[in-house]
Amino acid sequence: MNSKMEKLEKNVVKFEITVEENKFNEAVIKAYNKNRQKFNIPGFRKGKAPLNIIKSYYGVGVFYEDAVNFCIDDTYPEVIKENEIQPVAYPKIDIVTVEEGKDFVYTAEVTVKPEVELGNYKGVEVSKVEYPVTDEDVENELKAMQQKNARIELKEDGELVEKGDIAIIDFKGYVDDVAFEGGEGTDYSLEIGSGTFIDNFEDQLVGLKKGESKDVNVKFPEEYGKEELNGKPAKFEVTIKDIKIKELPTLDDEFAKEVSEFDTLDEVKADIRSKMEKTNEEKAKVEFEDKVVDAAVENAKIDIPEVMVKDETDQMLKELENRLKYQGLDLKSYYEYTNSSEEKVRDYMKETADKRVRTKLVMEKISEVEKVEATEEELKEKAKEMAAQYASKDLDKMADLILNAQRSILVQDVVNGKVIDLLVQSAKVVE
Structure with a gap:
């Protein structure tokens, strides 16, 4: 040959x-x-x-x-x-x-596979990322806990629906005097003022009594997501079955004892702040890393073949399909609900697919130039991290199985992590 x-x-x-x-x-x-x-x-x-x-x-x-x-x-x-x-x-x-x-x-x-011409990837200038926790953030979380622990009681007969109440309603919707699919509900709990329903639907129920009915006239948003409803005026026949009121607990030390392991409200607030700070720090860290990698990618020159973008789009579509399965949906239902199609979704994904391919190629090139490799010890540690997610009784055995079955994935994860660390450590933080 x-x-x-x-x-x-x-x-x-x-x-x-x-x-x-x-x-x-x-x-x-x-x-x-x-x-x-x-x-x-x-x-x-x-x-x-x-x-x-x-x-x-x-x-x-x-x-x-x-x-x-x-x-x-x-x-x-x-x-x-x-x-x-x-x-x-x-x-x-x-x-x-x-x-x-x-x-x-x-x-x-x-x-x-295209050649990658690296530009500047060490010492890139990236703006600082911070998400400080404010007193307002803490108070909002506390209010959410208060809402979650509210007592729900029925209003007396003859009392009116007010903002903040929960109206138990039956409803049926019509467009051009024809009932439409998904526009009907029975014994639905609707919090007035929550903005759950379209337009000013909820406002039109204020002032009604238990047992009363009303025709509520609204207009669907132009981008509602269903072609037959987008921008259409609609009428809903609504009946008030019951009216409930939320009774919020007082935010004091007793509340703290009931909803947490702490004895005082101040301790609850401190715990909320601590958890928020940890979450925000991780969010800022990930965002900063993304910025550093994006800068390195932007400085590189690559002529990406169209077939690589297509393959990545295929992968993204598969990922979407898998996420939908967990929700009991499929791609056909998704296209119908979003008034879309496979062609439109592919077109929407194309830019992200291109970026994903570009980023992967640049990361591979940097690891090659910098001679970044994954040691056996690092792979075992990564396998143990993955094994812990399965809550297995025998973590070592599960880690060995993962190491054998997913070795190439582990290598890529470890190498990418080390490349990101390298880029972050050399980056220049701009205030």
């Missing part, structure tokens, strides 16, 4: 590969052994007819399709390895010569 390589454009190469006649004949014999049971030739038991007899009946090329595939499967990977290229897609194969008594010749045109 011999081959010639030609660069067609920046990220595409073309090989002309020649397989010697004797090697091709061996592939024909292999194809014959694979398929001879299919042939029933007069004078021979099924599957026992010699190669030459079958060829005389069906033509010399009867086994060429499989023989060609055998040759390509044997030679193409070898050519890729010899020329040290990294394909990012399946090759486009064209047959040049396939004849009896001649060498088999074919071409393979393939898109390869």
